[in-house]
Amino acid sequence: MPDMSVLILGGDGYLGWPTAMYFSRRGRAVTVVDNYFRRNASIELDSESLIPTANLLQRAKRWEETTGKRINVFIGDIVQYEFLLSVVHESRPDTIIHYAEQPSAPYSMLNREKAAFTIRNNLISTLNIIYAVKEAAPGSHIVKLGTMGEYGTPDIDIEEGWLEIEYKGRKGKFLFPREASSLYHTTKIQDTDLLWFYVRTWGLRVTDLMQGPVYGISTDEADIHDDLKPNFHYDEIFGTVLNRFIVQAIAGYPLTVYGKGGQKRGYINLKDTLQCVYLSSINPPDCGELRIFNQVTEVFSVNDLAGKVQHVGKELGYDVHIHNIENPRKEKEDHYYNPKYTGLAELGLAPHYLTDEVLTGMFNVIKPYQHRINRDAIFRGVKW
Amino acid sequence: MPDMSVLILGGDGYLGWPTAMYFSRRGRAVTVVDNYFRRNASIELDSESLIPTANLLQRAKRWEETTGKRINVFIGDIVQYEFLLSVVHESRPDTIIHYAEQPSAPYSMLNREKAAFTIRNNLISTLNIIYAVKEAAPGSHIVKLGTMGEYGTPDIDIEEGWLEIEYKGRKGKFLFPREASSLYHTTKIQDTDLLWFYVRTWGLRVTDLMQGPVYGISTDEADIHDDLKPNFHYDEIFGTVLNRFIVQAIAGYPLTVYGKGGQKRGYINLKDTLQCVYLSSINPPDCGELRIFNQVTEVFSVNDLAGKVQHVGKELGYDVHIHNIENPRKEKEDHYYNPKYTGLAELGLAPHYLTDEVLTGMFNVIKPYQHRINRDAIFRGVKW
Numbered sequence: 001m002p003d004m005s006v007l008i009l010g011g012d013g014y015l016g017w018p019t020a021m022y023f024s025r026r027g028r029a030v031t032v033v034d035n036y037f038r039r040n041a042s043i044e045l046d047s048e049s050l051i052p053t054a055n056l057l058q059r060a061k062r063w064e065e066t067t068g069k070r071i072n073v074f075i076g077d078i079v080q081y082e083f084l085l086s087v088v089h090e091s092r093p094d095t096i097i098h099y100a101e102q103p104s105a106p107y108s109m110l111n112r113e114k115a116a117f118t119i120r121n122n123l124i125s126t127l128n129i130i131y132a133v134k135e136a137a138p139g140s141h142i143v144k145l146g147t148m149g150e151y152g153t154p155d156i157d158i159e160e161g162w163l164e165i166e167y168k169g170r171k172g173k174f175l176f177p178r179e180a181s182s183l184y185h186t187t188k189i190q191d192t193d194l195l196w197f198y199v200r201t202w203g204l205r206v207t208d209l210m211q212g213p214v215y216g217i218s219t220d221e222a223d224i225h226d227d228l229k230p231n232f233h234y235d236e237i238f239g240t241v242l243n244r245f246i247v248q249a250i251a252g253y254p255l256t257v258y259g260k261g262g263q264k265r266g267y268i269n270l271k272d273t274l275q276c277v278y279l280s281s282i283n284p285p286d287c288g289e290l291r292i293f294n295q296v297t298e299v300f301s302v303n304d305l306a307g308k309v310q311h312v313g314k315e316l317g318y319d320v321h322i323h324n325i326e327n328p329r330k331e332k333e334d335h336y337y338n339p340k341y342t343g344l345a346e347l348g349l350a351p352h353y354l355t356d357e358v359l360t361g362m363f364n365v366i367k368p369y370q371h372r373i374n375r376d377a378i379f380r381g382v383k384w
Numbered sequence: 385m386p387d388m389s390v391l392i393l394g395g396d397g398y399l400g401w402p403t404a405m406y407f408s409r410r411g412r413a414v415t416v417v418d419n420y421f422r423r424n425a426s427i428e429l430d431s432e433s434l435i436p437t438a439n440l441l442q443r444a445k446r447w448e449e450t451t452g453k454r455i456n457v458f459i460g461d462i463v464q465y466e467f468l469l470s471v472v473h474e475s476r477p478d479t480i481i482h483y484a485e486q487p488s489a490p491y492s493m494l495n496r497e498k499a500a501f502t503i504r505n506n507l508i509s510t511l512n513i514i515y516a517v518k519e520a521a522p523g524s525h526i527v528k529l530g531t532m533g534e535y536g537t538p539d540i541d542i543e544e545g546w547l548e549i550e551y552k553g554r555k556g557k558f559l560f561p562r563e564a565s566s567l568y569h570t571t572k573i574q575d576t577d578l579l580w581f582y583v584r585t586w587g588l589r590v591t592d593l594m595q596g597p598v599y600g601i602s603t604d605e606a607d608i609h610d611d612l613k614p615n616f617h618y619d620e621i622f623g624t625v626l627n628r629f630i631v632q633a634i635a636g637y638p639l640t641v642y643g644k645g646g647q648k649r650g651y652i653n654l655k656d657t658l659q660c661v662y663l664s665s666i667n668p669p670d671c672g673e674l675r676i677f678n679q680v681t682e683v684f685s686v687n688d689l690a691g692k693v694q695h696v697g698k699e700l701g702y703d704v705h706i707h708n709i710e711n712p713r714k715e716k717e718d719h720y721y722n723p724k725y726t727g728l729a730e731l732g733l734a735p736h737y738l739t740d741e742v743l744t745g746m747f748n749v750i751k752p753y754q755h756r757i758n759r760d761a762i763f764r765g766v767k768w
Contacts, residue, residue, distance in 0.1 A: 081496060081500075112511070112512070112515040115515075116465075116508055119508065119511060120508070123507065123574075124500055124503065124504070127496070127500055127503060131496040131499075155554055155556050156554045156556040157551070163551070163561075165540075165551065167541070167547070168541055170540045171539060172538050172539050172540040172561070174538070174561035174563070177558035178577075179559070181585075182581075183578075186577050190573075190578075193570050193573050193577070194567075194570060197564060197565075197566075197567065200563075201565075201768055330584065330585050336554075384585055
C-alpha cells in the first residue's frame with residue numbers, strides 16, 4: 001500500500017517521532033503535527049529530556065538525508081480546528097494516529113490550571129479530529145492511544161475494552177467499566193466516551209489502543225543516527241517508571257518505589273508500540289466499529305521492575321538501592337490484576353520481552369548522557 | 385437549619401429559579417449565579433421562552449417584595465475560576481446545586497462550535513466547582529444534575545447509578561454502564577467520570593441526580609406572582625417533550641412524534657424536581673461518597689405522552705393531531721426499559737403524577753401566552 005497516507009498528531013513525542021519513522025520506512029506518506037507542548041512544559045517544569053532532541057523540522061531533515069524519505073511537518077495546535085482541518089485537507093490521510101494528548105498523570109494533578117488544560121486539550125483535540133474526519137476525510141481510520149489506566153485495578157478480569165454480562169436473567173454488552181487513578185487517565189475515559197458516541201452516531205472507524213507504560217529508547221529507525229533518537233524523560237512528571245528507574249540506577253539515586261510496590265501494570269517495549277500501531281493501521285476495523293485492544297505484553301509489579309533494574313545494574317557494576325517511600329498517589333498497593341491481551345497478538349504482534357539483555361541495552365544507551373541527569377527532577381512528590 | 389447556605393449555579397434556569405425560591409421559602413440563605421447563557425442562546429436561535437421572564441436581579445427583587453426573603457444574585461460565568469471562587473468565599477455554602485450546564489441535546493449537535501462549547505462549559509464548570517469546594521468550602525455537599533440519558537436504553541434493568549456483578553467467579557461493583565445518545569448527554573457521563581475520580585481521591589461528598597425529562601410550569605412559589613414564573617421553552621432546542629406537545633396542541637401544530645414513538649423515558653414533574661433536590665440537600669451523603677439517585681416518578685413512551693396530550697386537549701376543545709415524522713436522531717424506537725427509582729422515595733418524595741388534571745392545569749397556564757408562540761421554532765430537525 002505505497003499510496004497510504006498517515007497523519008500522526010503529536011508527532012514530536014516519545015511515541016510520535018519513532019512512529020513517524022516506522023511508517024515512513026514502510027513506504028507510507030507521513031505527515032506529523034505537533035505544538036511542542038511537551039518541550040515547553042518540560043522546560044517550564046525543569047524536567048527536560050535526558051537526550052537532547054532537535055526540533056521536528058530538523059529531525060525530518062536528518063531522516064530525509066539518511067533514508068531519502070520525506071516526512072511532512074506542521075507545527076501547530078490541533079485544538080485550533082481550522083489548523084487541523086487544513087492539515088487534513090492537505091495530507092488526505094487514510095489513518096490518523098492520535099498521540100496529541102497531555103500524557104502525564106502528575107502534570108494533571110499539579111493544580112487546577114493544569115487539570116483544566118488537560119481536559120480542554122485532550123477532549124477538544126479528540127472532538128476536532130472527529131469533526132475533521134467527518135468533514136474532510138470520511139472513512140479514514142482513527143487510531144487513538146488509550147491507556148490501561150482507564151480500567152484501574154478491578155477485582156475482576158480485565159477484558160479487551162468490552163464486558164458481556166448476564167444480569168437478572170438478561171444479557172448486556174458494555175464498555176468495560178473504567179475507574180482511573182488520575183485526572184489525566186480520567187480524560188482518557190472521557191475520550192473513550194466521546195469516540196464511542198460518535199462511532200455509533202456517525203459510523204466512524206476507530207481503534208482504541210489501551211496501552212500500558214512504555215519503556216525503551218531503541219527502535220530500528222531511531223538507532224540509525226543519534227539525531228533520530230526519541231526524547232527520553234526520567235523525571236516524575238514525564239518519565240515512565242522503568243525508564244526512570246534505569247536513570248536512577250545510573251545516577252546512584254535509590255529506586256523510588258511508591259508505598260508497598262505491589263502495584264501491578266501491563267508494560268510494553270517502545271518497539272512493540274510501533275508494531276501495534278502499524279498492525280492496527282493495516283488491519284482497520286469496519287465503519288461504525290470501536291475496536292479496542294489492550295496494548296501490553298507482560299504484567300509486572302513495581303517491585304518486580306525495581307528488582308530487575310537492581311539485578312542488571314549490579315551486574316553492570318552499579319550500586320543500586322531500592323527505597324520504599326510514602327506513596328504520594330491514591331492507588332491500591334496490593335490488588336488483583338488479570339488483563340487479557342490477545343487481540344494484537346492475533347494481528348501478528350511479535351513481542352520484545354523485558355529481558356536482562358533489553359535492560360542492559362537501555363543502560364548502555366543512557367550511560368553516555370549520565371552527565372545530563374538532573375537529580376532534582378527525579379522525584380518531587382506531586383501529591384494526589 | 386435556618387443558617388444553612390445554599391449556592392445555586394444556573395439559578396436563572398427552568399429548574400434553577402424555582403429551586404432558589406423553594407429553598408428560600410424554607411429559610412435557607414440562597415445565593416444564585418448565572419451567566420445568562422440560555423437567555424442569550426435562545427435569542428440567537430430565535431427560540432425564546434414562551435413566558436417572558438424578568439432578569440435575575442428583578443426576579444429576586446420581586447421575591448423579596450412578595451415574601452420578605454432575600455436571594456443573593458451574582459451574574460457571571462463559573463468557567464472563570466476566580467469568579468466562582470469569590471462567590472464561594474462570600475456565600476459559604478453547605479450545599480452547592482450544580483445546574484450550570486449547557487442542557488440541550490440538539491444544541492450540542494448543531495455544529496462543532498456548539499459541541500466544543502458544551503464540552504468546555506460542562507466539564508470545566510464541574511472541575512471548577514470541585515476545586516472551589518476543596519479550596520474554599522471543604523465538606524460542603526455538591527448536588528449535581530445528571531440525566532437518565534446517561535444510561536441510554538440498555539437491555540438490562542437500570543439500577544440507581546451502580547451495578548454489582550459476578551463475572552467468571554469474581555465480584556465487582558462499578559458505575560452502571562453509560563451509553564448516551566447525544567453529545568450533551570455524553571458530557572454528563574464525562575461529568576460523572578470527573579466527580580467520581582475526585583470523590584475517591586479527595587473525599588468529596590456528591591449527590592448525582594439522574595433526572596428524566598421535566599415537565600410543568602407550576603410550583604407553590606412560582607404561582608405566587610406572574611413575575612416569579614420559570615422560563616418555559618417549547619422549541620426543539622430547549623423545550624422538553626411534554627412541554628412542547630402542550631404548546632403544539634394549543635397552537636394547532638401536530639404533535640411531532642419522532643419515528644415510531646416507542647422511545648420510553650422516565651419523567652418528572654417540576655414540583656418533584658424541587659422536592660428531590662431539597663430532600664438530597666437535607667440528607668447529605670458522607671464524605672467520600674458518590675450517591676446516585678434516579679430522579680423520575682413514571683415511565684412513558686413518546687406515544688403515551690402524545691396520546692395523553694391529545695386526549696386532554698380534545699376535552700378542552702382543541703383539535704389535536706399526532707404526526708409521526710422521520711426521526712432526526714439516532715436512537716432506538718422500540719426497546720426494553722426498566723429503571724429503578726426507589727432511593728428518593730425512601731428519602732420521602734411524594735410524587736405528583738401526570739394526571740389529566742395536571743395536564744389541564746398546564747394547558748390553562750399556557751393558554752394566555754398563545755399569541756407569543758413562534759411556530760417556526762417548534763421543529764427544525766436538528767440532525768444527529
